[in-house]
Structure formats: structure tokens, C-alpha cells
Amino acid sequence: MQLGFHVNVARCIGCHTCEVACQETNGLPVGVCWRRVRVVEGGAYPRPFAYAVSMACNHCADPICVKVCPAGAYGKRADGLVVHDPSRCIGCQYCAMACPYSAPQYDEAQGKMSKCSGCAGRVDAGLQPACVGACPVRALAFGDLSDLGDLAATCPSGSCLTETLPLLPSPRQTRPSIRFKVRPEVTLQAARVLDGHRVRKI
Amino acid sequence: MEAAYYTACARNCGSKCILKVYVKDGAIVRMGTDDAAPDDPTSPQLRSCLRGWSYRERIYAPDRLQYPMRRVGNRGEGKFERISWDEAAILYAHMITEIREQYGPSSIFSMDGSGTIGLTLHNTWRGLGPRFLRMLGGGTEQTLSYSSGATTVAAPYTVGAVANSSAPNFLQTKVMLMWGWNPAEGGTGTNTAYYLQQAKEQGCKFYVVDPRFTDTAAAFADVWVPLKPGSDVALMSAMACVIIEEHLHDQTFLEQHTFGHEEWFDYILGRGADGQRKTPEWAEPITGVAANLIRQMAREYASVRPSALVMGLGPQRTAYGEQIARCGPALAALTGNVGVPGGYAGLMNWMLAFPGNGVGSLPGARPGPGGGRPAATVPCNQWPDLFLKGKSGGYPTDIHMAIATGGNHLNQGGNLNKAITALQAESLKYFVVHEQFMTPTARFADLLLPVNTLFERMDIAHANGAVVFMPKIIESLYESKSDWEIFTLVAGQLGLADAWTLGGKSEEEILRELAAAWPPTADWERFKREQIIRLNMADPIVGYEEQVAGGQPFKTPSGKLEISSPRLKAASHPQMPAVPQYIADWESPGDPLAQKYPLQLIGPHHKARVHSSFHNIPRLREVEKHALWMNPADAAVRGLAHGEKIRVFNGRGETQTTVWVTERIRPGVVALPQGVWHDPAEPGVAGSVDRAGAVNVLTNDRPTPFAGATAQHTCLVEVARR
Ligand code: SF4
């Protein structure tokens, strides 16, 4: 079993509700976003394009954070969720450097890393992750990746699901447990990625 | 022990969502959203947006006003001293009595805002402030709204009464024209974007007409049509020209359901007084939209049925917004898309349609039997001019006292610096502000009263697809009180407590009686327990279906959709012709002022705010930077790089912000999202440079010619590095 996310990039309107719902549910300080909504922009006036990608920890099948953490703070549960134990964390930030998806984040107030747990507590209580239940357009789904039929209910043919997007690192690195429903723009050359107030040129 | 309750958001974004609130030891520990029923596509959960998720921080914000205060410095300086509620109530009652005795009832102005809206008891919008003045015998009340003023006045000349359709209607739409409409960022109804995405997945084609490539354009647009602000009627007229000349119009519909289309055809086809055919080539230089794109959009809109032209409200907040509000329905009627499932009537009033309910409304909150009347009325957006000029400016009254409830008028209206002088006018003897935070408007108060939040009082919400019992979840923080309680105190001082409270009834007693009027909420204890009564969203509401399919008359003199209005013809107002016409805006590219201030400025809604609400929530500010959107071509001319510090200025004021260089906006147009709180270098000094990027130091307060509505998106500016 491997739990993971299905992100419908074609549906997402970039509203950031998932991001704020995660912060609120998990009591995160301003600036720590376990889930982030990044906006990819490209094209030129009068034909620009933009699409948003909502991503958190990918609960990888081969999680590098688990391997690099010198304190043994990371663990992989039987259901595939990768969880971080702050009581063991020494705040060395190795995991942040190793993770290709910038999932682990440094919480300055605590002096420790923190990361999306897949809402493990909620999942154990039979609930959906908060972000999934918050999305106003139902662009997020969560479940066992081997059962993608359910996850991809909004995807007319399974073939439009991909494991990765052009701007993401190769899925071979950590085998992320995430699937995307894409839109045509993802094949176009992007110019920049917006991440909150930050702009990363490509 | 942790407990959880549901409640509903009551902000003026155009939606009304369900919130979940977790409480422990009398404090709110966490927010959630609607999970009270499974998320069924035919009855989807009413999920809140990011703003709804941020309420805990808003409730416990460090800048919550805590106790009543009296001004000690100059107005606008923001210097206050703490007083008791007893002192505040006595002072408030004295102010009212003095002004009424000296100047008469109409000299007190209700500056009620839309800060709390969609509830049964605690509404501020056309709510408790006006009700209080009516109980005294009437004051001056506001008409229109900053949102939809031109539509409110002009659309009825065409359609009689504005009727929206519900979002599930779009599941049948094949071509959608989203015209200045941005539901991805700005509400207009819970789940609207969700229904639109389902329509898209079913193959509906989307045109998005907007000077900005908004999040809505990014998510939905098959074709983006970046027109120049204020040129909407030229674009619609050119579409009409193509449709008529290519015989794509629905002649049967025009003959059965409309009045006076021939006269509009004359205008479009160049047989009218101006002798100008409104061809796409004519419209191209005015709108900035290529003639062939106008043709394509016109053909597709007219020939693929049903198609929906949905206008947001931004386009009509321009100089001749009245024409836009009348031209949309004319174009929709031309193609037979009014009153049919999957169509749309080409106009909008604030939000899409939702099923109604039978919960009663608060007695006295509307004029009529037992409700009293206003002594005078003035369009809301004209208050600065009204305060400064009064009768000498042609207004029905002079104003000597204003009571602000649930509003941040100083920040949100056109020409903020003029509004400062209006609040500092000596003729304005008293300014009372009921507020939750130290807003730019609150800083000008003579008497500033702390108001509690919707979590600290009981109410019933008219949500989008549900009626929600809103319990008092926590005690009022600090010394704050609800507007209801504040007016109860002041009414007590004036010997009117019984009139205000309907004979000494508690809030719960009043709500219970109003709920009794509707069977689903009549069992009060059960309603309190179950909290949410869901309404039938599955069956689409189609605006004007009764008129078109049901044979009912439109509420116009002819009973038809009046493309030409005999009433307007009789009125013969030079800027309000009988058929909708393109009239070039003031402060537009053709104005000589454009030599000095060459950029058209618009002030769109920001996804992290509802007007000026939520500005003070740090988490939400992180989501997207507040900055001036500018096309790279305009930035290059000014030597500006992305992220540089700039000043934006015109003859009315100057604001400092940063420039956000983006391909997502039309050259010649800049956009500065409205709602950040004005932060002048010298508080209380009109004309002082604003450091927050507050758009309204730049906008104009000149009203539209016929409706007298706000035209804040008609504005020219220049931008330079600082
Ligand atoms: S995304 Fe990063 S943090 Fe999450 S499991 Fe993979 S490697 Fe670890």
C-alpha cells in the first residue's frame, strides 16, 4: 500500500486555499507552508499562460529524507506515509537540502524541521487530509496509488495522469507518490515560477 | 474537551460559505470548513476559501479594538483615550440629540458598509445603522452600492428587474463569455468555479474578456480578449454588428420578447444619428481587440447555443457604466440566450442566483410598515462630495454627523484624499465609528466603538445553498459588543430601548420568531442542534425563465425586454440614450490628460482580501504580493525592472508600491488591487503620500452621469521609480 496525492492541474484555480487550510489544521506559523501553491508562467502578451501546481510532501516510495536524516527523525509507515518526529529532530536541515521537492521546512521558532504528514492523524481517524477536503474545485484527491481509478475520478482517461511535470525533478530520484492530471500548457516553455512573493526565473 | 460548531462567513465577496469552528476552554483553536455532509456533486459541500480558513487569526488579531475610545488629537491623527461603555453611550446619545435638534433628522448620515452581510440580525449593509436612524424618525441613507451602482439604476430600463441564474445552469452552456468576471479570485457564489470547471470538462469553450490575464483567464480561457478598460460597449456593439449583418441573430426571440430592437439595429448599422457602422474595424482601435477576433467571438457566441454572456461588475464601474449594464442584456437577447437553460442575460448583480428560504427578516430593517423611512437618500459613493457641499451642491441635505457601521468608506471610495477633507470638514460635527480594527476610516472617529465578530454573537446565515444557524461560539473578546448591543445601549439613553428590541426581546427570541416563519427552521431547538438546512442546488435557476418560457411580462412598461427604452427616450438625458451606445470615457486614452498620465489604472479584487477585510492578516499577505501589475513594454519605456520600488501618481494623489512586471496585462493598462489599508506618511493630512499601495488615492469620485454611481476604474496615472 502506498498512499499519495492526485493533483488535477487542469482544474486548479490557484486559490491557495489548500495551503492555508493545511497551515490552519496543523498550526503552522506564517511562512511555513507544508503545502505550497506555485504558479508557472510563460508565453508573451497577448498569449501568456499560467497554471498553478499545488504540492506538499510526496510521501515517496524511496524517501531520501529518511536516508539522510542523522537523527532518525523520519519514518515510513505501513500505509506509505513519510512522517517526521520533531522530538528526535536536531534541526540540521539535511533533509531540506536532500529533498528534491523542498517538502521539509525549517520552523525557526522551534528550531526544527517540519513536514506534511499526509495528515496521518486524520487519516488514522478515517478522515481525508485537510487540504483535500478544503479545495473549492475538488482538484486534490488522496488514496492508495494502486487504486488510481478512484483517485482519478475527474480524469476521463487514465492516460492523462502523469508521474511528474516538466519543471519537477526526475521521479526516478525518490519515486514520489503523486500523480498529476495535466493541461496542454505544461508542455510549453515556462518563463518563471511564482512562489508566494518570490519569483524564480527559468 | 474540544467541541466543534458550524457557522457561516458573512463577508461581501459575493459568496457565503460554511465554516467549522473548533473550540477549547472558551477559545477558538482551529478552523475548518463544511464537512457536515458528504461531498455530493448534486449537493456539493459549501467549502470556504483561504480567507475563511484564516478567521482564527482575524478574531485574535493583535489590532482588535478592545474598548470604547474618544478622539483626543486631530481627526485622522489616530489619537484616542479610553472611556467606559457608560460614558460612550451617554456621549453617543448626546451627539444624536444635539444634531437632530439643531439641524434636523436628515443631517445624520448612515455610513453603513458591507462588512457584515447575508445574515438575519447583525447585518451592517443596509442593516442596523439605517434601522437605528429610522427608529429615531429617519436620517440620510445611502442608495446604490460601490459594487453595482450603474447596473442597479440602468439595467431595470432594459430588463425590469435584475434576475441572475444559478451556477449549475452553466453545466449546459456550450460557449461562455466571462466578461470582466473573475470568480477564481472574487467569489460571486460558493462553488461557482467548481461548476465552471465541470462545464469546461464537458467541452464548454471559454472566452475571458478582461484587460488582465486573471487567475480566471489562466484556469478557464480558451481565448483571452484583453480589451482596453471602458471600451466594453464598443466591443459588444461590434459583435452585434457582425451578428446582425451575418443574420446570426434570433429574430423570433427579438420579436417575441423584446421591444425596440430596430432602433438599436439603426445605431449598430450606421443608420442612426452618428451615421457610423459599428464594425469590428471601427471597434479595433477603440477596444484594442483585433477585428478578426471580434468576428470570431461574435460568430461563436451567436451560433453555438446555448451560450452565456456573464458580466462581472468591474466593467460597469466606469464612466458610462450605465451603457454596459444595458448593452449586455441587449446582446444576450439578440442571440436568444435570455431565459434559457445554459444561457445568461448578460448582466449580473453581485452574485449568481441561489435557492431562497422563508426565514423572516428583521422588522424595521427595511422601509415600510413599522419600519420607518429615511429622511433623505444619496448614492453611497457621493458621501465626500455630500459632506463637503451639502445643499449648496444640490444635495437634499447638509450632513453634520455620520455613523459608520461595518464599513471602511474612506479607504474604499474614489478620491481618498478628497474623502479625508470631507471627514475633516468643520460642518461634520460628529463622526462615530463602530469597528473591529483600527482601519483608515476608524482613525478619523470622534467616538470609536469596538465591535465583536460573528463568532461572538448569535445569528442565522443565508449561505449559498444552505441556511445556517450561527451560535455564539465564544464570549465577546475584551469589551467588544455587537452593533445590536451598541444600538441597544444608545437607544436606552434615548428612551427607545423597547422600540429597538421589539419590546425587550433577546436576540435569540427575535431569531427564533423569524425562523418560525419557515417550516425547515421552525423547530428552533432542532435547527440549533443540526445547524445546516441544505437547499436544492441540483435544479438550475434560470433568470427570466418565467418571462421567456412562462409567458410572464418583464417588469418594464411594455412587458418586454426593452432594448430601446421609451422611458429613457422621454427623459432625453444626453448621456443616457434610449438604446445603449458607446460613449468614450473621461480619463481614457483619448483624453488630453493622457499626455501627462498615459496609463489606464484599474483596481481589481485581490484573492487574499474581501475589499478591505482581511488586509490585516499576515498569513494571507504571504500568498500573493500586493504590487502594481505592468506589462514589460510599459516597464521598459520607464526603465523599470520587476520588483522595483515605484510611485504611482496623478493629479489626485500618489502612492508607493512595487512593480510586478508581467505578460498577464495589456500594455497601457496597470492594475493595483483594491483594499490595502491607506498608510499616509502624515496621518490625517490630505494629499500625504500613501506608502501602502492604496489605489483610491488615485481614483476619481466623479459619478456616472445618470446613475450617479462610482466609476473608480476610469482613471489615468503615471508610474516612476522612487
Ligand atoms: S517529498 Fe521529500 S520529504 Fe517528502 S518523502 Fe519525498 S524526499 Fe521525503
Ligand code: SF4
Ligand atoms: S495532507 Fe495534511 S499536512 Fe499534508 S499538505 Fe495536506 S493538509 Fe497539509
Ligand code: SF4
Ligand atoms: S485549493 Fe484546490 S484550486 Fe485552490 S490552489 Fe489548492 S489545489 Fe488549487
